Amino acid sequence: xxxxxxxxxxxxxxxxxxxxxxxxxxxxxxxxxxxxxxxxxxxxxxxxxxxxxxxxxxxxxxxxxxxxxxxxxxxxxxxxxxxxxxxxxxxxxxxxxxxxxxxxxxxxxxxxxxxxxxxxxxxxxxxxxxxxxxxxxxxxxxxxxxxxxxxxxxxxxxxxxxxxxxxxxxxxxxxxxxxxxxxxxxxxxxxxxxxxxxxxxxxxxxxxxxxxxxxxxxxxxxxxxxxxxxxxxxxxxxxxxxxxxxxxx
Numbered sequence: 038x039x040x041x042x043x044x045x046x047x048x049x050x051x052x053x054x055x056x057x058x059x060x061x062x063x064x065x066x067x068x069x070x071x072x073x074x075x076x077x078x079x080x081x082x083x084x085x086x087x088x089x090x091x092x093x094x095x096x097x098x099x100x101x102x103x104x105x106x107x108x109x110x111x112x113x114x115x116x117x118x119x120x121x122x123x124x125x126x127x128x129x130x131x132x133x134x135x136x137x138x139x140x141x142x143x144x145x146x147x148x149x150x151x152x153x154x155x156x157x158x159x160x161x162x163x164x165x166x167x168x169x170x171x172x173x174x175x176x177x178x179x180x181x182x183x184x185x186x187x188x189x190x191x192x193x194x195x196x197x198x199x200x201x202x203x204x205x206x207x208x209x210x211x212x213x214x215x216x217x218x219x220x221x222x223x224x225x226x227x228x229x230x231x232x233x234x235x236x237x238x239x240x241x242x243x244x245x246x247x248x249x250x251x252x253x254x255x256x257x258x259x260x261x262x263x264x265x266x267x268x269x270x271x272x273x274x275x276x277x278x279x280x281x282x283x284x285x286x
Contacts, residue, residue: 039069039123040069040125040127041068041071041123041126042060042068042127043071043127044070044072044114044131045073045107045110045114045131046072046085046110046130047081047105047131048077048079049081049131050080052131052132052257053085053132056132056133057085057092057095058088059135060129060135061092061095063135063138064138065140066095067140068096068140069096069097069098069121069123071098071118072085072097072099072100072131073101073111073114073117075103075105075106075109075110076102081131100117104223105225106224107225107231108222108226111128111221112222112223115221116220118212123212125143126215127140127143127208128206128209129206129207129254130256130257132257132259133207133254134255135255139254143209146247147209147211150245151245151249152243153236153239153243153245153247154209154249155203155204155236155246155248155249156207156209157248157252157253158254158256159175159255159256160174160175161255161256161257161258162255166258170266171258178202182248186200196240197240198243198246200240201247202233202236203232205221205230205231206254206256207252208232214242214243218239218241221235222235226283227283264280268280
């Protein structure tokens with residue numbers, strides 16, 4: 038079972054060490070971690086390399102992708118892993134905290150026959166965001182998951198199975214399906230939700246995908262802090278809110 042975990046990162050000096058700690062503390066540490074530096078201008082890469090020196094037991098590689106965009110960075114990391122023999126690929130982001138059993142649950146899900154796993158995304162509790170805001174965000178994700186199945190862009194006779202909302206920061210996929218589906222589009226987050234695009238590409242090839250609520254990642258709510266709840270929800274609803282600065286740090 039060759040699992041590789043990909044973490045795209047751009048100017049994440051405030052968050053990435055916590056993410057690395059959560060990955061180093063996984064109950065199942067039999068995986069290789071790839072951090073994809075997306076042209077950071079801060080100390081992100083230095084912090085990653087320092088963490089690796091202090092935690093030599095963690096198999097960690099750093100690669101660089103100068104083309105700006107979460108899609109481009111994630112795709113570079115995935116294809117780097119595939120080229121080195123990865124069988125299974127997982128992704129989280131550099132402001133996220135995977136649960137301690139995250140890799141255990143991913144391996145169990147992929148080992149059961151799923152070819153793509155959609156995990157459960159919950160808000161982090163350590164960012165000073167009010168509990169009521171976190172609950173609204175949780176409910177909004179559930180509502181979006183239901184309505185995503187009804188959207189015209191997610192429906193059609195060419196799809197083999199129903200739409201399943203899959204957060205890019207908490208997903209896993211077999212290497213062969215990733216290549217078959219064409220991978221993450223090499224896009225900017227301002228232009229396209231690359232996770233939705235990948236899921237719809239997967240649906241053209243298989244029905245062996247599904248949501249697993251026991252595959253848990255706690256994600257950042259920093260956009261809600263910066264923009265407010267209403268604008269944040271509008272951003273995730275097809276970028277109906279378009280701020281001047283997307284890369285909130």
